[in-house]
Amino acid sequence: MKKRSFANLSPTFRMSTATQYCTFYLGDLFFGIDVLQVQEVILYQDMTCVPLSSPVVSGLINLRGETVTAIDLRKRLELPEQDRNEPQKNVIISADGGTISLQVDEIGDVIEPSEELLEGPPETLKGIARDLVTGVYKLENQLMLVLDTEKTVEIDASTIAY
Amino acid sequence: MANEDLQRELIRDLIIESVEGLDQYDQELLEFEKDENPERMNLIFRVIHTIKGTAGCLGLNKIEEVAHVGENLLTILRDGKLTINDPMISTLLELSDALKEMLDTLEKTDGEGDTDYSELLRKLDELQKEPAPKEEEELVLEEEIEIEETPAAQQISETVDEGEGAFGLFEEDESSSAQTPSAENQAAESENPIQEAESSSEESDPGFGLFDPAEEREEAPDPEVKQPAESKPKNTPLASTGPSVTESSIRVDVDHLDKMMNMVGELVLARNQIIVNSTNYDESALQKASQRLNLITTELQESVMKTRMQPIGNVWTKFPRIVRDVSSELGKNVRLIMEGKDTDLDRTIIEAIKDPLTHIIRNSIDHGIESPEQRKAVGKPEEGMLSLRAYHEGGQVIIEIMDDGAGIDIEKVKAKAIEKNLIPASRATELSEREAMNLIFAPGFSTAAKVSNVSGRGVGMDVVKTNIEKIGGSIDMQTQAGQGTTLNIKIPLTLAIIPALLVNSSSERYAIPQVSLLELLRLEGKQALKEIEDLYGSPVYRLRGKLLPIVYLDEQLRTKVESKDDASVNTEDIVLNIIVLQADGRPFGLVVDKIHDTEEIVVKPLGKQLKGISCFAGSTIMGDGKIALILDVLGLAKHSGIITDSDSRALVDDDKQSNDSNSQKESILLFDINGSQRMALPLSQAARLEEFDSESIENTGTQQVVQYRGQILPLLRISDHIHGNGSHSAPEDLDTIQVIVYTENEKSIGLVVDSISDIVDEELAISRKSSSQGIKGSAVIQGKVTDLLDAPAIIRSADPSFYEEALVC
16 A cells, blocks of 8 residues: 655645544544555454464454454553453554554544644653654544554564563 | 557466466467477467567567577477477577567566677577578478468568578568668657557558458467456556566466356355345245355355466476476586475465575575586486475475485585674584584575586575565474585465364364374273373373373463363263374374364464464364364473473484584583683493592602502592692692592593582583683683583693503503
């Protein structure tokens, strides 16, 4: 998937092209990913566990004949587990290392917030979120965290629990 | 369609068709050398004829020109007027090279290039006229005119009529190759094929090319018929930097294509059924339809995947030619044997291994196989043997390249490496055979003393290695001096289809590549519990009198569900399914819950996030759409400790030879002399360690001795013979002395040291040579620099009689 390049656009033009975000929820937290990185959103899929893998990897799903590694975003962001009746949903993204599925609780809309609402993550942000959240949009009702997908899918092989 | 596009498309078709044709041409020509079957010559002839015709039609004068002259020679050969000989074959192969070169240039630049082929054309002409009487040739050419009516042939007739006979051809060649650049420029510049046709027809006869295609259809039906089967490449611009035109198209078996078409037909039917159902709901019908849909889709998917798989033989077709060229250039006699041509590989991998393989083959002939004289001298058959073998093993494709040449001289390799500054001279002696071999793969290494045309450009094996590693493969080399060299290339399948055994463990399905499978065992009831014996916590099973280590898959994968208590109660129901597998030549038993069936599976690589898990080679999608993981038997064996990295080598080498002792661990005795100087001696050289009272030391002449086991043991103070740092603080006045008893040839001598400090198991790698007498060198043992005692040298210098034969017993 081609990444959008704003580099050669004039600054005024860049200002006017706000990024579109595909949004989703993890519990009460509201996240957004650049929509161009999202290939599709699918409902719950049967999963094959991968023994010995990182606990963050929840398994493999069959996406029309392609095996896609599913990452439990809740675990990846070190959020507490939650008992939910509804199955998780998959946000399929195209990353450098192939196609990856991020498992989220609920899918939101595609929104196009104004660039002016963007701010860097607060200094007080702790833990893994500091590495993975690149910015915060101050939306009217809530805050939207912008997730760095490249880093999110970067799972060190050494995190494998032996 | 714009004219320009049409022209480009036609040119692309020409390139695809011609390159394929020329490959076949090379192959058939080499076969023809051995077996002069007229059918073959017809094939060969047709290839060149087709190229000539098509190129002429597209206004590619230069290609046409060259092909035309080649065709003349081939006509004579086809009609049996001349018998083929070695120079002819070589020249005809050169012709194919020239044509390929031009096609290549054409693809890249839209022009035919400005290489001068007049030398080749002259040679082709020479060959035609030499043994043949002039008249006969004219006759041949006239026949040609009658049969073909091609303007090209008319050209010949014209030149022949000019009266110079065969010489006229030569002149014509010269003049027209001089003309071609201009025609070429026109071709490159002109945007309109019609214009172009006009411009080219101005130069040659009118009606050019109009007859040709029609005639081709008659003459060469094959390429035309096959064409629909060819998947048309995407409409990429010709000058793109991507893969070349010939690489971006593949040939697919028409049967296979028909099968796929059938499946697509069924797919459409299934879709119709479902669409009907969406308005007219009928549950059972819907279920049936979706089942069908599921089945068809899976089948179709597999089928399309299979079209990507190609037999490795597709690459190998080029090798007989290469072997012939290289060996004749070097004056060697080489026979090429190829096995396993049908081994399927993904086409991307096939492309990737083409160049490395070619390089290895050139190397084998250049450096490996000796000249016939040399071979005769050492009693080998004059004809060298080069064998290529490909097969699936352990979920990998293995390509073995073996020659029966001189092998690789390890010492030469080392010397070269030192000369090229790849390793310091001091390191060279410590290298194990295997390590030294690996130097061949180091960048900038080339063993050939002379840089020959064939190989030895210094970009050799390191490039091969990098290329193979790029696709996730590995390369390994074994050599035996005088016997030959074997190269083993292992390539992961990635997309290859392999037969695999499907098993169940902890409610998940796994696929085990069939190649590593030896047998299946089933133990039932009480027998199961009894026959798995415990050996220090490692379960083993006696399989026909040999111990088979047992590995539980669920334990290894940490998926074991803690057994319910009632499981142990009912021992009658226990069933143990053991799969006997082989990893690196070692058998072991893998216990799984259930064994299903064998199935052909399509291997899919695992994502980046899962690459680090050595137990899995990939994943596959089963008939029901679920994913199953493919076990990596080797990785699993390593994971479970059946084999380890270090001893796997030793195990393999046990059968052959274990010269690797250099790098193996040994027990080393550590002791001090001169107060604080650390010394080491291999424990194998010390017969015993003793302690004597100082008082028991007696003197015979100048020699100190002690009575030891009813014999006289001469004593040797090491500190007297080793020039340490001068601080002679040796405590002479101790009550006891520490003695290492050194025994050789049933004679013993006591080496007196200050104190014995330790015995360690360590790899003895001498990292610094020593110039002082009695010390072999220094090594770092237990983190400290330690001198290695050269016991024989010290003893020899102190007591030369020790090594003499005992005169009196």
